[in-house]
Ligand code: C2E
């Protein structure tokens with residue numbers, strides 16, 4: 480955190496922030512508490528003499544999250560710091576300082592890996608889990624060079640013509656020992672260690688190179704991680720991937736989630752505009768999860784909204800889901816935005832989605848994600864008609 484501030488706003492601001500954090504920390508401490516800086520942006524607090532240790536620790540952790548996490552105003556900059564807390568209780572989690580600190584550190588590691596701004600208590604199996612994670616991390620770092628990734632594709636159906644109109648690139652990892660690993664397992668880790676930037680570029684380049692050989696009316700959709708936006712040269716990477724592959728920008732769609740817009744800085748929206756100016760389509764993915772405020776649709780002129788599969792799954796049982804889907808497609812129509820339903824598994828869901836006005840559909844009903852070699856742009860519709 481301090482490094483990021485030092486890098487972007489300069490050392491004086493970083494130092495002032497450190498002092499401000501220390502001041503707030505001091506205000507929160509009771510006489511019996513001890514606080515020390517472990518270095519960088521890490522602090523240790525020793526809390527003693529509480530009758531209910533666990534409750535006291537939760538109380539302190541919540542006060543810390545609230546107080547330290549509140550915005551700082553330094554030199555005219557508003558700075559927000561995310562804090563994570565790991566807690567170890569003596570004597571249960573260790574009888575001497577070394578072990579307590581090590582276990583608090585393991586709990587901290589967990590808190591950080593679960594997205595920060597929270598606290599975690601030490602648990603006995605954390606050590607093993609973290610060892611496994613570290614091993615996965617090492618494997619992941621080598622996986623691009625070892626050619627262990629493969630882009631799978633899932634076709635997208637145009638509702639009005641019932642033909643395949645596109646395919647979404649979905650990454651898979653052939654792990655030498657563990658076999659095929661789905662992205663939910665390694666994308667968050669790749670994001671955390673920054674590896675998503677080279678991996679994302681690899682996916683984009685390979686997918687564009689694949690798609691250039693598809694029929695001209697088939698579009699390619701590629702998922703982008705919010706981390707790829709932080710790197711500064713996303714526009715150049717996309718431009719270059721298109722140029723090298725020869726894929727027309729009109730055939731490429733980039734899928735982002737609302738978290739790209741959540742970061743409140745105008746930078747990401749500016750990058751989206753630059754990407755759109757290249758001629759590529761910009762898609763809002765997973766709509767219906769998270770905050771999913773309609774306000775996001777005002778922040779950027781999206782070409783397409785993908786309605787999350789949790790909505791699609793509930794549609795047959797819940798009238799409110801169907802009503803929400805119909806409202807989103809209606810809005811899409813009036814704003815000239817396509818709407819794709821994700822995760823369509825049954826004929827019943829599909830007919831409800833057609834009735835609700837979705838313009839595209841994607842799901843196991845038509846085809847699963849599959850390797851390039853198995854991709855058949857005609858098959859999904861035939862299968863659907865036969866079903
Ligand atoms: P997503 O972008 O929402 O992708 C759709 C996910 O739903 C895919 O999971 C797909 O296999 C799955 N799916 C499709 N149809 C059905 C269905 O009918 N039923 C069910 N139950 N699931 C269905 P997958 O491939 O495991 O990917 C999971 C997530 O990982 C993706 O969600 C996306 O967020 C991320 N991801 C995948 N590939 C990439 C990538 O190349 N880059 C980035 N940044 N993220 C990726």
Ligand code: CA
Pocket residue numbers: 647702734764
């Ligand atoms: Ca997607």
Ligand code: CA
Pocket residue numbers: 764765785787821
């Ligand atoms: Ca999605």
